[in-house]
Amino acid sequence: MLAKVGSAALWGIDMVGVAVEVNVSSRGFPGFEIxxxxxxxxxxxxxxxxxxxxxxxxxxxxxxxxIVNLAPADLPKDGSFYDLPIAVAIIALVSNxxxxxxxxxxxxxxLDGSLRRVRGAxxxxxxxxxxxxxxxxxxxESYEESSCVRGVKVLAFSNLREIVGYLKEGKxxxxxxxxxxxxxxxxxxxxxxxxxxLGQETAKRALEIxxxxxxxxxxxxxxxxxxxxxxxxxxxxxxxLSLVESLEVxxxxxxxxxxxxxxxxxxxxxxxxxxxxxxYAAFLGGGIPPRPGEVSLAHRGVLFLDEFSEFPRALIxxxxxPLEDGFFQIGRSGGSYKFxxxxxxxxxxxxxxxxxxxxxxxxxxxxxxxxxxYRQRISGPIYDRIDIHIKVxxxxxxxxxxxxxxxxxxxxxxxxxxxxRIIKARDRQKNRFLGLSQLVNSEMTNEQVSRSCFLTxxxxxxxxxxxxxxxxxxxxxxxxxxxxxxxxxxxDCEHLESDHIAEAIQYRTAFT
Amino acid sequence: xxxxxxxxxxxxxxDPRYPxxxxxxxxxxxxxxxxxxxxxxxxxxxxxxxGSRRMSDYGKEATSLLVKQISLSGVTIVSGFMYGVDAEAHxxxxxxxxxxxxxxxxxxxxxxxxxxxxxxxxxxxxxGLIISEYEGNTAPQAWSxxxxxxxxxxxxxAVLVVEAAAESGSLITARYAGKxxxxxxxxxxxxxxxxSTGTHxxxxxxxxxxxxxxxxxxxxxxxxxxxxxxxxxxxxxxISTLEGKILAELGVASQTSDMLxxxxxxxxxxxxxxxxxxxxxxxxREEGGIYYAC
Numbered sequence: 001m002l003a004k005v006g007s008a009a010l011w012g013i014d015m016v017g018v019a020v021e022v023n024v025s026s027r028g029f030p031g032f033e034i035x036x037x038x039x040x041x042x043x044x045x046x047x048x049x050x051x052x053x054x055x056x057x058x059x060x061x062x063x064x065x066x067i068v069n070l071a072p073a074d075l076p077k078d079g080s081f082y083d084l085p086i087a088v089a090i091i092a093l094v095s096n097x098x099x100x101x102x103x104x105x106x107x108x109x110x111l112d113g114s115l116r117r118v119r120g121a122x123x124x125x126x127x128x129x130x131x132x133x134x135x136x137x138x139x140x141e142s143y144e145e146s147s148c149v150r151g152v153k154v155l156a157f158s159n160l161r162e163i164v165g166y167l168k169e170g171k172x173x174x175x176x177x178x179x180x181x182x183x184x185x186x187x188x189x190x191x192x193x194x195x196x197x198l199g200q201e202t203a204k205r206a207l208e209i210x211x212x213x214x215x216x217x218x219x220x221x222x223x224x225x226x227x228x229x230x231x232x233x234x235x236x237x238x239x240x241l242s243l244v245e246s247l248e249v250x251x252x253x254x255x256x257x258x259x260x261x262x263x264x265x266x267x268x269x270x271x272x273x274x275x276x277x278x279x280y281a282a283f284l285g286g287g288i289p290p291r292p293g294e295v296s297l298a299h300r301g302v303l304f305l306d307e308f309s310e311f312p313r314a315l316i317x318x319x320x321x322p323l324e325d326g327f328f329q330i331g332r333s334g335g336s337y338k339f340x341x342x343x344x345x346x347x348x349x350x351x352x353x354x355x356x357x358x359x360x361x362x363x364x365x366x367x368x369x370x371x372x373x374y375r376q377r378i379s380g381p382i383y384d385r386i387d388i389h390i391k392v393x394x395x396x397x398x399x400x401x402x403x404x405x406x407x408x409x410x411x412x413x414x415x416x417x418x419x420x421r422i423i424k425a426r427d428r429q430k431n432r433f434l435g436l437s438q439l440v441n442s443e444m445t446n447e448q449v450s451r452s453c454f455l456t457x458x459x460x461x462x463x464x465x466x467x468x469x470x471x472x473x474x475x476x477x478x479x480x481x482x483x484x485x486x487x488x489x490x491x492d493c494e495h496l497e498s499d500h501i502a503e504a505i506q507y508r509t510a511f512t
Numbered sequence: 513x514x515x516x517x518x519x520x521x522x523x524x525x526x527d528p529r530y531p532x533x534x535x536x537x538x539x540x541x542x543x544x545x546x547x548x549x550x551x552x553x554x555x556x557x558x559x560x561x562x563g564s565r566r567m568s569d570y571g572k573e574a575t576s577l578l579v580k581q582i583s584l585s586g587v588t589i590v591s592g593f594m595y596g597v598d599a600e601a602h603x604x605x606x607x608x609x610x611x612x613x614x615x616x617x618x619x620x621x622x623x624x625x626x627x628x629x630x631x632x633x634x635x636x637x638x639x640g641l642i643i644s645e646y647e648g649n650t651a652p653q654a655w656s657x658x659x660x661x662x663x664x665x666x667x668x669x670a671v672l673v674v675e676a677a678a679e680s681g682s683l684i685t686a687r688y689a690g691k692x693x694x695x696x697x698x699x700x701x702x703x704x705x706x707x708s709t710g711t712h713x714x715x716x717x718x719x720x721x722x723x724x725x726x727x728x729x730x731x732x733x734x735x736x737x738x739x740x741x742x743x744x745x746x747x748x749x750x751i752s753t754l755e756g757k758i759l760a761e762l763g764v765a766s767q768t769s770d771m772l773x774x775x776x777x778x779x780x781x782x783x784x785x786x787x788x789x790x791x792x793x794x795x796x797r798e799e800g801g802i803y804y805a806c
Contacts, residue, residue, distance in 0.1 A: 503781060
């Protein structure tokens with residue numbers, strides 16, 4: 001007797017179809033075997049399936065030879081989600097019923113027969129939609145995640161008995177609240193609001209420009225200047241994710257198993273701030289089988305690297321490809337994996353070893369060569385890929401005294417106001433790049449910069465003077481133009497005026 | 513450019529060109545290797561400017577201001593080419609077109625510290641001198657720095673110490689100056705600053721307290737010829753109201769752009785933009801996020 005049940009295997013951040021074939025035969029020595037390059041977590045499912053089936057009140061053919069084949073047999077399989085398809089196939093064989101062929105099964109079993117959520121449920125729905133499956137059977141806790149995809153019927157159950165009940169009699173447990181697809185609540189993150197940050201007006205302005213054009217930004221300043229706070233507040237002014245972007249982000253979080261229970265589509269831009277002791281595999285992606293790292297978790301959001309100069313130099317050098325191409329490729333003998341990581345880099349660093357260079361009243365104890373060595377911890381090519389460089393100077397104590405009437409009535413924009421300006425600026429960019437792969441100014445090639453940056457006579461003159469005055473390289477020249485383009489977008493101007501160029505020149509370098 | 517490409521030579525103690533002031537000291541160097549064009553005029557009126565390697569922003573401002581004014585009245589600035597106050601003294605002199613002499617603690621063909629090669633070239637290009645009592649590529653030694661200081665003091669009519677910690681090399685130079693009967697001048701600093709303890713000790717011991725360039729010029733018997741700030745006059749005409757306000761604020765004290773926003777009640781955008789224009793026009797300069805009037 002043979003039964004076939006559809007399921008899928010994780011491959012990077014995609015899925016590959018897997019047929020779970022179960023044969024129960026009365027000939028041969030009694031036993032239970034799983035074949036098909038199963039990882040330890042899969043082959044252990046024998047015990048879970050056997051106990052769960054029996055504890056759910058169904059018979060398990062202990063006196064027969066049970067062979068499970070996971071096809072294709074040469075693809076390594078990892079994860080505990082084959083429990084459900086195997087159990088469903090065995091029960092179908094024992095009770096002589098049939099399993100729908102247009103469905104995929106996915107879930108881990110508990111010994112008492114209840115279903116546990118597993119990572120990757122969203123990818124299963126996506127895979128089902130792309131390959132013409134109509135239904136997916138998932139654990140109840142993964143319902144919201146799976147139903148982010150339209151056009152696939154998501155059937156969520158909390159235990160094995162409910163599934164069998166559905167397969168035999170078509171009963172759907174009533175307690176399910178059926179959400180409309182794609183309208184599932186999202187996570188709540190408590191970001192500081194720009195209004196609550198006292199002082200630092202220039203830094204806030206620079207962050208606004210960075211958010212508007214998705215420019216990478218580095219903040220350099222003494223300890224306690226507020227770099228970390230500014231970095232955290234940055235996500236509060238970012239425009240919301242589009243539906244396509246949301247799916248891209250949720251997919252990565254689903255693979256990593258980072259979605260919380262009953263969490264659906266992620267709607268806020270991710271904010272990741274790894275510590276500088278992070279390993280290569282955790283930072284960039286890796287492991288066996290390879291999984292996305294922090295850079296991918298920051299996809300479409302913010303990668304905040306606090307104490308930028310303390311990260312191992314070689315690790316930061318690995319950011320070259322992600323910063324340039326928006327993805328990270330992991331090559332292994334078994335295959336190559338491509339993880340998207342189109343993030344905005346927000347880096348914060350001290351200006352020198354002691355940290356006080358440029359502090360208004362504390363003295364820096366570093367010598368010029370020491371400062372230079374500290375600056376060189378991050379290479380030129382990495383700084384070249386960062387469009388905006390700013391200095392963050394500590395706010396004086398007078399300005400920190402909160403709740404004085406001036407502070408309550410001060411004329412400072414809150415994050416929502418800034419965000420609206422940024423959304424408008426992004427709309428201008430969207431229209432400019434209509435039909436192109438770019439979405440934002442920071443992604444412009446030099447050729448596009450020349451095509452979309454029209455300078456007025458004054459602006460041209462000013463830029464030429466600045467090139468001579470500061471000895472700017474060609475790359476800095478284009479960086480200034482890109483940033484000016486965003487400043488002009490924020491001001492709703494078609495042409496780059498000299499004021500826009502003058503402001504962009506301010507964000508050129510931070511280590512002087 | 514290779515440092516060895518410049519005109520060079522050696523002057524022995526019995527040479528009539530040997531600096532007369534240096535000859536007066538107890539152990540004058542037997543020979544002086546030099547780079548650049550030897551001009552006896554250079555030694556007519558020399559001021560040694562020395563100080564801490566770990567110069568503070570204040571020290572930098574003070575050195576720059578005093579040296580520029582002194583240099584403009586034709587005094588040669590002598591120093592030790594070390595980073596910090598020494599380098600600031602050389603470059604301030606060069607900037608206003610003054611003459612300066614760098615006394616090296618190592619062989620004449622070696623540029624120490626090597627990253628100051630650009631300054632080295634500029635000193636030579638503006639008619640200054642690089643001198644040393646050691647030949648070739650002799651590496652600097654811990655003992656050669658204090659030995660070098662005796663030449664710095666010996667060449668000069670007065671020694672100006674800008675910032676110095678207790679027991680620092682600058683105090684050695686000052687001690688030599690006292691021994692050779694030259695004027696010792698010191699710039700006061702903050703009582704909280706570690707690198708001002710040395711200068712304050714010098715003042716207690718009788719050094720002249722310097723708070724303006726004329727103090728130094730009087731000490732070495734030079735008339736005060738102030739030709740500064742003339743170059744800025746034509747620019748002043750074209751400055752806007754906001755630029756004027758910024759210049760007025762910076763005249764009181766150096767500030768960050770945030771401080772200016774707050775004091776002038778202006779949006780950061782207009783302050784940043786205006787500061788950019790001003791930096792390009794040379795009205796202000798920026799360092800470590802702090803703006804200074806030029």
